[in-house]
Amino acid sequence: MQSTLNGISRVIDAARSPLLSFRRSANFDASLVFNKTNLTENTFMGAWGIKTFENDGALDWLGDFRDAPSEAKFRQTFAPQPPKGFLSKLFGGGSSASPPELDGEDVLAAAEILATLRGHPAVDAMEDLADLPDIKVTDEIVALAIQAIDSVMTSSDLKDCWEDTDDFESWVETVKDIRARLSRA
Structure with missing residues (x-):
């Protein structure tokens, strides 16, 4: 009981901390952040905003893309493949015909980068998008991106x-x- 109370206390303290950036975690319940009844009047989150790169997941994707820019990174984001072999057995994959769930933050970050690479950046695009690595953007990847956004x-x-x-x-x-912007030719 005490460990449960300590855990709840840590979540509440974390939600009140303007300096804390929430990372994706299997144990993280986003409703604790978004449900206003759990937060005090003066609480705000530094890691979430309506713009594409106002969350840690999108910034992580941008950093990973800068480290290893490739069309394959976009493809894996927009159309992830289920694990195979040992990982399939470990995570219970392989028997399901459905692909893994898309990561919404990653999809939107990748789509924003694609739109920028195609010459259609957001009006208020962040400076970090001004010097993106130049890679070829195929129509197939754009179509996958649009499908992923719709999903x-x-x-x-x-x-x-x-x-x-x-x-x-x-x-x-x-x-x-x-x-x-992504749909523009």
């Missing part, structure tokens, strides 16, 4: 988290803008 908007953990906030409509408009 995130239809059914995803990220969408579910945003639906519980007052900023949901603003977030939807941000995502629609990414999709529109």
Whole structure:
């Protein structure tokens, strides 16, 4: 009982800390962050905002892309493959016909980068996108990106988290803008 209370106390303290950046974690429950009844009036999160790169997951994806830019990175983000071999047995994959769930933060970050590489950056694009590595963007990758965005908007953990906030409509408009810029020739 005491360890449970300590765990809850740590989550509440973390939610109140403006300096803490939440990382993706199997034990992290986003509803603790977005459910306003769990936060004090003056609480704010430094790691979440309606813009694409106002979360740690998207910034991590950008950093990984800068370290190893490739079309394959986009493909793995937009159309992830289930684990094979030992990992398949370890994580229970292989028997399911459905692909792994998309990571909404990663999908939107990758789509934003693709739109920028195609010459259609956001009006308020962050400076870090000004000097992206130059890679060839194929129409196939763009089509995968649009499908992935549609999937995130239809059914995803990220969408579910945003639906519980007052900023949901603003977030939807941000995502629609990414999709529109990505769709331009």
